[in-house]
Amino acid sequence: MDAKYATGRVGRVATWVLLVLCSLAFLYPLVWLVSASLKGRGQVFDNALVPETFHWGNFATVFHELPLLPWLFNSLAIAVLAAVTVAVSSSMVAFGFAYFRFRGRSLVFGLVLATMMLPGAVTMVPVYLIWRELGLLGTWAPLWAANLFGSAFYIFLQRQFFLGLPRELFEAARIDGAGYWRLFTRIAMPLAIPSFVIVLLFEFQASWNNFQSALIYLNSESIEDFTAPLGIAYAMTKYSPTAGGQGDYQYVMVASLLITLPMLALFAFGQRYFIEGVATTGTKG
Incomplete structure (x- = not known):
């Protein structure tokens, strides 16, 4: 019974890990786009998800x-x-x-x-x-x-x-x-x-x-x-x-x-x- 429960729990954990990884893969382009919109000229394509300086004025x-x-x-x-x-x-x-x-x-x-x-x-x-x-x-x-x-x-x-x-x-x-x-x-x-x-x-x-x-x-x-x-x-x-x-x-x-x-x-x-x-x-x- 314990072995069966442990196997089921491992399966659920593996499923959740797979779902999280897939979600991150789909969300990455959107996160990158948000980050790039807050960057200055010359930093847009540096692939950093956190801008060095946030340029909020871009939106205006x-x-x-x-x-x-x-x-x-x-x-x-x-x-x-x-x-x-x-x-x-x-x-x-x-x-x-x-x-x-x-x-x-x-x-x-x-x-x-x-x-x-x-x-x-x-x-x-x-x-x-x-x-x-x-x-x-x-x-x-x-x-x-x-x-x-x-x-x-x-x-x-x-x-x-x-x-x-x-x-x-x-x-x-x-x-x-x-x-x-x-x-x-x-x-x-x-x-x-x-x-x-x-x-x-x-x-x-x-x-x-x-x-x-x-x-x-x-x-x-x-x-x-x-x-x-x-x-x-x-x-x-x-x-x-x-x-x-x-x-x-x-x-x-x-x-x-x-x-x-x-x-x-x-x-x-x-x-x-x-x-x-x-x-x-x-x-x-």
């Missing part, structure tokens, strides 16, 4: 050096538009695939999933030409408007959640005279809040970190029209000694840290829904 100076507030506003507005539109449109399509039974439903759903097999590089040029013909280059539209048509991955995710809802609820509502739109808004969506929030979080993060699309479509001459990732790339070039800069990368680190904080707050807020959505896997009683 960065707003004079870079148009950080417009970048944050642009990214926030685009991310909200992208997240809300894809969450609503994907939910509607997913409910249709989960509730309605029609000939060829599996085939159509398979075609929707097959679109995930196409690499983004394959559709990049045709999509660019479409937006150019619509005259929307240089606007926010290419960064979020495509989400009005849903996303194959999110449709699959929410369809699985809707399939776990008791069909008797919908049949009872139909007997009471409820229409299909009411079934979706009054029954399906309230029960699918965890999966809806997961889609919002995933898409908000994807849009917030989207550098490639911003680089392609936001060809404005004003740097204040940039999104946060595009602005960070601009700042790296601005302060690069090879481009005539003075190597003030501490401002880039401050901007990167401030841009990261909204995502940390968002995931902290949506953590409960995220865990619930993953744990229940769409099962509702």
